[in-house]
Amino acid sequence: MxxxxxxxxxxxxxxxxxxxxxxxxxxxxxxxxxxxxxxxxxxxxxxxxxxxxxxxxxxxxxxxxxxxxxxxxxxxxxxxxxxxxxxxxxxxxxxxxxxxxxxxxxxxxQHQQALSTFNAVIDQCAIEEHSQLLDFAFQHKGKCLLELEEMSAANECFRKAMDLRVRKGDESLINSTQRALELIKLHGGLE
CATH class of the missing domain: 1.25.40 (Serine Threonine Protein Phosphatase 5, Tetratricopeptide repeat)
Incomplete structure (x- = not known):
């Protein structure tokens, strides 16, 4: 095929x-x-x-x-x-x-291995040529932290992802991060 x-x-x-x-x-x-x-x-x-x-x-x-x-x-x-x-x-x-x-x-x-992988990606994305993927790295790391009920750290990742996505101006990505931030509130996280 x-x-x-x-x-x-x-x-x-x-x-x-x-x-x-x-x-x-x-x-x-x-x-x-x-x-x-x-x-x-x-x-x-x-x-x-x-x-x-x-x-x-x-x-x-x-x-x-x-x-x-x-x-x-x-x-x-x-x-x-x-x-x-x-x-x-x-x-x-x-x-x-x-x-x-x-x-x-x-x-x-395997959340700890996942976090290590996301952290490695964030480090790689710090290089200018890969920076357009940094919002995805923060979004997925945030979702992993959310599952671990580390609400403050998850919120911080989602906020970083949101800042980058607002700069990109991609509404579907912004909405995805907004849903993640709302999920933190639902699970008794931050306001």
Missing amino acids: KIDDLKKKLVSLQSFIYFDENNFLREKCSNEDALQRVIINFERAIFECKNWSKTEELIFLYGTIGNLYRIKGEAKSAIEALTKAVELSEGNKQIVNLIRLGEALKYAE
Whole structure:
């Protein structure tokens, strides 16, 4: 299957992906069968791509399937795929896959490893060429801290993410961070 066809399948899957307000805004899928079909297509593509040794395609495939496994709740498979994506990538692609890996670690209840990963990403994002991803690093670190009930530290991360997102002017990202800040209030956190 061609990469463009796989990307179309991902777009169709987006209508089933949501953030669970009752579970710390973790991503979930309301159509497990559709998710599994997309995963199977990506697994086939990875097998084919390994035979071609096209690194850019492998990075995309491993990163995406890792993300899909995480959403499905298969954290071990997610961590394995995302670790490969991180090993193969560099620059912004490596940072994106490190953030995804941190999320997979969080879903696997390995919160301290997730925090270490997010902190490494924040350090990497301090370099000017990667700074456009810093808001994502703070957002995901904040969500991890929220699950650990470290409300003050989570709030601080969300505030940093919000400042960066307001500068970007991306309403969907601003709304995402606003929902996270509201979740802190719901859980008896800061005002």
